[in-house]
Amino acid sequence: MPPLVAVSRGIPARPSDADRTVGTTWSDAPCPVLVADRDGGLVRMNGAARTLLPGAVDGEPLDRRVPVWLSDAHLRVTQGLHAPADAPLAGSIDDRFFAAHPTPGADGDVVWWLVEETDRRLAQALDDAQGRSRILTEVSSTLLSTLNVARCMETATAMAAEHLAEAAVLVAPSQGRRYPLTHAQRGGRVSHVTQRIDVAAVPGLGEALQGFPPVPARWINPDDLPDWAVPDGFAGPVGSVIVTPLPGHGVPAGALILLRSSTEQAFTEGEELFARLFAARAGAALSAARLYSEQTRITETLMQELLPPTLTSVHGVDFAGGYRAAKEQDRVGGDFYDVHPAAHPSQESLVVLGDVAGKGLDAAVLTGKIRNTLHALLPLADDHERLLNLLNGALLTSRHTRFATLVLASVSRRGGKVHLRLTSAGHLPPLIVRNDGTVEEVDTRGTLVGALPAVTASTVRTVLAPGETCLLFTDGITEARGGPLGDDLFGDHRLRRALTQCAGMPAEAVVERVQMLASQWVGAGRHDDMAAVAITAPKTGRLTVVNGRASGQEGRRNR
């Protein structure tokens, strides 16, 4: 039977059996086609194959011209080890990528059809890259939207399990000897536990927690993993592991352990690299959350410590206090007040109201110091000037000249009247509202405390009749900027006028009124801390009993 021998080049010495099977039109096929015999010798090639393998000559051993993956595949096909149902063989020749489809003939020759897949490959790689960058973007946007550390760890672990592995364990930096662990499985629950673990049990974990680069996944033997590193209910034995550090802002934010079971594909180098990119994003978000919560905690602790006390009536004298913090929320203010009740009604209670120079942490620390020192010095409050000198000595430092101004008021009630000893240490003098509406400035002067080697101060004694009030206040009130033009100070005269209208009012109402007027004056503008304390001699002997409830019930019964 005469075969068609219409091949222009490389006319075979004999017609091959494979030729008969597939015909010889293959020689015109646009894809590279080559025929090799059972011994691995190159029998024939078409034009496209010659272009792909320049210099190849018929009869040459196949493995001299083609990559190992193809010559190995040929060997397997000739030995009948390759079933047609198997996945198509593929590999690269030079920088192009081909799928190789064999058509075996009865004589042992095999026709290899090489279908180029370079473009599809590139498209696939691009797809992967796009997918990964989408994941990274999602990681950043999801994690940065929460500043709650626990929530952030949960999300990071869950996302790692979702996109990178089957399960993930996030090991946060130790709290003492214990480590917070977050476990997550793909599609499963996320759980937290804080426990003592042996970091050295997982190769590379100790280094990762110190921020060193990760060890390659192939260095970690999955069988050696301790129980805590594998989430409960993980399907099957662990097949491959990645340990990667979570780099934070300067300090490590923890480490991430990624797990795949033995039935899944092991982590590739590309996946390891992606895991590091993922970890970099997650680490940045985690450490931002950690810094934020640390700062919030410090501010909260300080605020708690510095919050002014609620004032009530002590030994027959009414006290009321009001404090409006400056609007800059990140700064702890410098105003404070305290009432130290006397142990016995016949003794004096001590009221302190003050203002510390500066803002923020520095001011907060100084405020705390002053309040504590004054508390300890209470037994010496019978001599205000001496008390102030002791306080001054305790505050004095060569490092700075941060000072405080304050007013001391020793208060006791005798025979329905309130007796006051008032001393200003560089502070605005207290104002007294008499029952007839006159407002008196208490003529006490003294040196600020905390900056000079010694202080002097004069103490003024006065008496409040029932209904009269002594107001201690800080310059946040008189220096409140606002008004119709927006830049005028509330000022001494407006405060005095307001107080005139407060004659006979209870302590609480006086403070309320002053704070309200100053706030209205400021409007929406910025203001400093405003603090005020009113000391009022209560009006006596006025009892009003209104039995409205009884009459109401009666009315209902009558209906």
Place this chain on the structure above:
Amino acid sequence: MTDLHSDEFVLTVLRDPLTLTVRVSGELDYDTSDDLLRAVVEQLTEPCAFRDVRLDFRDLGYIDSTGLSALLMIHRRTSAAGALLHLDHRPEFLERMLTMTNVLDHLTAGGHREEAVEAEQDDGATEAGVP
């Protein structure tokens, strides 16, 4: 004279062989006090022979407690350097603040205080010099 309400904080430093003058314009507060302190201290750290340091407040618009704190620190430094501090052309609000806090006399104290500081330093030097 410039506008009293000008917010712009400006320091003008004038040097004579014996006198350092710093004109302070604008608001001396939490945000600007450090600048004044630094400007004065810089001049004092060089080996100087200033007898007087003059702060000129004619264009001062406002001062808060942090500003006063800076003045107290400047006084410490000028005393240590053996110079006398002068607070010139004090506006009324500054005068009131200095009076209320009772620091005016301290800030502008005459020679004896500085002499005392110098004496103290001399004592220290003498003691250190004795083997």
